[in-house]
Amino acid sequence: MIAEAGHYALVLALGLALIQSVVPMLGARWHDVALMNVARSTALAQLLFVGASFVALVTLHVTSDFSVVNVFENSHSMKPLIYKITGVWGNHEGSMLLWVSILALFGGLVAAFGNNLPLTLRAHVLAVQAWIATAFYLFILLTSNPFLRIANPPIEGRDLNPVLQDIGLAVHPPMLYLGYVGFSISFSFAVAALIEGRIDAAWARWVRPWTLLAWIFLTLGIAMGSYWAYYELGWGGWWFWDPVENASLMPWLAGTALLHSAVVMEKRNALKVWTILLSILTFSLSLLGTFLVRSGVLTSVHAFATDPARGVFILLILCVFIGGSLSLYAARAASLKQGGLFAPISREGALVLNNLFLTTACATVFIGTLYPLALEVLTGDKISVGAPFFNLTFAPLFVPLMIAVPFGPLLAWKRGDLLGAAQRLTAAGIVALIAIAVLWAWTYGGSSLAPLAIGLAVFVVAGALTDLAERIGLFRLPFGTSLQRARGLPRAAWGTAFAHAGVGIALIGIVCETTWNSEYIGTMKPGESAQVAGYELKLDDIGQRQGPNFRELVARFTVGLDGRTLSVMTPSKRNFTTRGASTTEAALLTRGASQLYISLGDIAADGGVAVRIYHKPMVLLIWFGPVLMAFGGLLSLSDRRLRVGAPKPAKAARALQAAE
Amino acid sequence: MTRKQRRLVMIGGSLAVLAVAAALVLSALRDSIVFFSTPSMVAEKHIAAGKRFRLGGLVQPGSLKRGDNLAVTFEVADGSATLPVAYKGILPDLFREGQGVVAEGTLDQSGVFRADTVLAKHDETYMPKDVADALKKQGHWKDDYSKPSASAEPQPVQGAMR
Numbered sequence: 001m002i003a004e005a006g007h008y009a010l011v012l013a014l015g016l017a018l019i020q021s022v023v024p025m026l027g028a029r030w031h032d033v034a035l036m037n038v039a040r041s042t043a044l045a046q047l048l049f050v051g052a053s054f055v056a057l058v059t060l061h062v063t064s065d066f067s068v069v070n071v072f073e074n075s076h077s078m079k080p081l082i083y084k085i086t087g088v089w090g091n092h093e094g095s096m097l098l099w100v101s102i103l104a105l106f107g108g109l110v111a112a113f114g115n116n117l118p119l120t121l122r123a124h125v126l127a128v129q130a131w132i133a134t135a136f137y138l139f140i141l142l143t144s145n146p147f148l149r150i151a152n153p154p155i156e157g158r159d160l161n162p163v164l165q166d167i168g169l170a171v172h173p174p175m176l177y178l179g180y181v182g183f184s185i186s187f188s189f190a191v192a193a194l195i196e197g198r199i200d201a202a203w204a205r206w207v208r209p210w211t212l213l214a215w216i217f218l219t220l221g222i223a224m225g226s227y228w229a230y231y232e233l234g235w236g237g238w239w240f241w242d243p244v245e246n247a248s249l250m251p252w253l254a255g256t257a258l259l260h261s262a263v264v265m266e267k268r269n270a271l272k273v274w275t276i277l278l279s280i281l282t283f284s285l286s287l288l289g290t291f292l293v294r295s296g297v298l299t300s301v302h303a304f305a306t307d308p309a310r311g312v313f314i315l316l317i318l319c320v321f322i323g324g325s326l327s328l329y330a331a332r333a334a335s336l337k338q339g340g341l342f343a344p345i346s347r348e349g350a351l352v353l354n355n356l357f358l359t360t361a362c363a364t365v366f367i368g369t370l371y372p373l374a375l376e377v378l379t380g381d382k383i384s385v386g387a388p389f390f391n392l393t394f395a396p397l398f399v400p401l402m403i404a405v406p407f408g409p410l411l412a413w414k415r416g417d418l419l420g421a422a423q424r425l426t427a428a429g430i431v432a433l434i435a436i437a438v439l440w441a442w443t444y445g446g447s448s449l450a451p452l453a454i455g456l457a458v459f460v461v462a463g464a465l466t467d468l469a470e471r472i473g474l475f476r477l478p479f480g481t482s483l484q485r486a487r488g489l490p491r492a493a494w495g496t497a498f499a500h501a502g503v504g505i506a507l508i509g510i511v512c513e514t515t516w517n518s519e520y521i522g523t524m525k526p527g528e529s530a531q532v533a534g535y536e537l538k539l540d541d542i543g544q545r546q547g548p549n550f551r552e553l554v555a556r557f558t559v560g561l562d563g564r565t566l567s568v569m570t571p572s573k574r575n576f577t578t579r580g581a582s583t584t585e586a587a588l589l590t591r592g593a594s595q596l597y598i599s600l601g602d603i604a605a606d607g608g609v610a611v612r613i614y615h616k617p618m619v620l621l622i623w624f625g626p627v628l629m630a631f632g633g634l635l636s637l638s639d640r641r642l643r644v645g646a647p648k649p650a651k652a653a654r655a656l657q658a659a660e
Numbered sequence: 661m662t663r664k665q666r667r668l669v670m671i672g673g674s675l676a677v678l679a680v681a682a683a684l685v686l687s688a689l690r691d692s693i694v695f696f697s698t699p700s701m702v703a704e705k706h707i708a709a710g711k712r713f714r715l716g717g718l719v720q721p722g723s724l725k726r727g728d729n730l731a732v733t734f735e736v737a738d739g740s741a742t743l744p745v746a747y748k749g750i751l752p753d754l755f756r757e758g759q760g761v762v763a764e765g766t767l768d769q770s771g772v773f774r775a776d777t778v779l780a781k782h783d784e785t786y787m788p789k790d791v792a793d794a795l796k797k798q799g800h801w802k803d804d805y806s807k808p809s810a811s812a813e814p815q816p817v818q819g820a821m822r
Contacts, residue, residue, distance in 0.1 A: 234753075341663065341666070342666075343666065344666060344669045344670065344673070352670065353673075356673070356674055356677050357677065360677055360678060360681045361681075363681065364681055364684070364685055367685055368685075371689065371693075372693075381695065382695065382696035383693045383694060383695050383696065384693070384694050384696065384714060385689075385692070385693050385694075386692070386694065388688070388691070388692035389688045389689065389692040389693065392684060392687070392688035392691075392692060393681070393684040393685050393688050396680075396684055397677075397680075397681060397684070521730065521749060521750065522729060522730060523729065523730060573753075581753070581754070582753045583753065584753060601730075601750030601751070602750070602751065604726065610730055610750045612750055
């Protein structure tokens with residue numbers, strides 16, 4: 001009954017989306033306020049019905065109703081409650097339902113908080129949102145219905161893939177989808193602006209907080225996914241340049257560019273055409289990511305052919321939306337008025353440079369991810385493009401970007417003074433040089449690249465601090481005045497500094513982890529000990545333990561440093577009986593920002609167990625950096641300017657409405 | 661600067677960055693891509709020793725031998741040919757005899773594949789897709805390998821063992 005109700009609610013949501021796709025457009029054309037306002041009610045009703053449908057699926061999973069295929073295939077009655085809930089989106093059908101639920105959530109938010117938007121703009125935006133929603137409702141209902149029943153219900157389910165039975169599944173996919181789907185708002189705004197043929201700074205004020213919100217979630221989602229892979233997969237790797245990861249990195253890079261170009265548009269009314277294009281591209285890349293992950297095309301083009309319905313359907317959605325929006329862009333972009341002028345050396349120029357490097361880096365990731373697919377289709381050759389490709393292309397493009405980051409905020413709008421900015425960055429430069437010299441001397445004979453890279457990261461962090469110090473007049477003015485100024489500084493300025501510092505901090509973590517990672521891989525018997533990076537790890541014993549739906553092999557390690565006992569670590573290997581699969585549960589010991597990492601391999605016949613022990617210096621900074629970036633984004637989002645000033649429409653728009 | 665000059669500076673700068681990026685991509689594509697082969701393709705094509713490639717196939721039942729200090733040897737078969745593989749390290753959780761495997765490495769002079777990476781990109785319900793395709797092409801496909809993979813969430817099942 002619940003399954004049927006959920007299915008029915010989804011069909012109703014489709015009906016509402018169809019109405020929302022057409023009626024507000026007609027209203028905008030006929031200048032009919034009532035018709036335009038239909039968008040608002042349908043968007044909210046849509047959210048209600050999709051929400052009901054999603055709750056229905058969660059209920060089915062929680063009550064272990066194995067007469068539903070989706071529950072049978074992905075759940076088990078013995079599974080802990082939290083994984084019964086998270087298992088809802090741990091599979092294709094459920095994750096698509098989560099996708100549309102979040103889409104409806106964003107549509108509902110625009111409807112609820114968009115009261116100050118020009119009426120036609122809101123109608124257009126919500127109509128475009130509904131087009132996307134319609135496409136995905138059809139996709140779910142026609143090819144991936146999560147509410148399908150089984151004729152003869154089995155008594156027990158097949159359980160969720162053990163790798164996914166982790167708290168990471170509760171956080172990572174929803175975060176990632178909030179990011180992916182959040183970019184649909186800027187897409188809808190862009191398409192609406194193109195339809196109306198009018199765009200102004202108020203438009204950018206509206207788009208920026210939405211983009212920022214999506215970007216914050218995507219940043220956290222990617223970081224969370226990376227940390228999850230790090231502790232769950234058992235190899236201690238945190239980024240594999242896997243196509244699935246690239247699929248989330250591409251919208252992030254484009255979204256970061258969009259965030260910066262929207263600033264130029266909002267402040268200086270320039271780069272309009274480019275900002276619109278970026279909005280379209282960012283969401284297109286999100287759609288592409290959904291396609292890559294959901295169609296099975298990644299592992300092989302032939303896998304795509306074995307289940308063509310889904311793949312072809314998403315490919316169709318992809319073509320219609322990307323092709324359609326880009327055609328509209330080609331037809332209309334020229335009619336958008338060009339805005340403010342600026343010299344190449346200026347804040348705008350710096351942001352253009354940022355956009356240039358971010359989009360180029362995004363393009364290299366795009367090529368590396370899709371080239372194998374293209375080649376296989378064209379020649380039948382199977383190749384894999386792995387980490388070396390991305391290290392050789394992505395990294396060199398990021399270096400000039402990182403050097404430029406501290407300069408940007410110090411340049412004035414319109415016409416900047418590069419020499420003056422460089423002078424103000426002298427202190428940051430000196431700190432970076434000292435860092436390079438100290439590290440080089442300390443690790444003498446080791447990698448020469450690592451100290452340089454860390455120096456660059458220190459420069460970025462120090463540059464961000466310099467920007468703050470300059471703004472509040474630290475050391476130039478009396479301390480009290482500085483403090484007062486700091487309090488009065490717009491939160492967006494603090495946000496910028498935090499986010500930029502986060503980039504530097506993540507880089508420090510990445511360089512330290514990849515350069516000075518030490519490892520021990522071998523077979524150990526109880527009583528034996530291993531030395532890793534000065535720590536002594538003694539294997540005390542190996543035991544068995546019974547979990548709710550698995551049995552696990554637990555090893556106890558005593559960790560010592562300089563003869564003192566620090567802690568006990570218990571890595572384990574879980575065996576899930578239902579699927580006959582096993583997972584490796586690594587044990588982590590955090591020391592400052594560094595971590596000791598133990599994961600278990602197979603047990604040998606002689607009672608020894610294969611172990612992998614890593615010492616990863618500064619590894620936590622890799623994820624602390626993105627958290628700092630997201631925090632910066634959050635500060636910027638809470639800026640008074642965006643809260644109070646955002647919904648103010650441009651004078652032109654108001655005049656237009658008054659005339660009606 | 662006139663408007664035209666400014667625009668020229670912008671366009672010139674963009675083109676320069678794009679040219680650098682294109683050069684980077686092309687050189688990286690030449691050096692760092694890895695081809696996929698099965699044992700019979702290796703026998704046909706005479707891949708030179710020392711050239712990196714990915715080897716895919718089924719782990720020959722009964723061929724897995726564990727040596728000292730985590731050294732392992734096994735044979736990869738695709739129905740018409742087999743190739744011995746040597747690897748040092750911990751095998752992935754999902755490594756089983758009779759199941760599909762993808763390994764990355766080079767052939768040595770004696771024709772043994774020295775793997776430095778054994779990939780675990782699949783769960784127990786399905787084969788690595790590359791392997792399945794290759795086996796199908798050669799007509800050695802057995803239906804019991806092709807259990808539905810609908811329940812397999814592709815996202816976090818990733819990563820390689822180094």
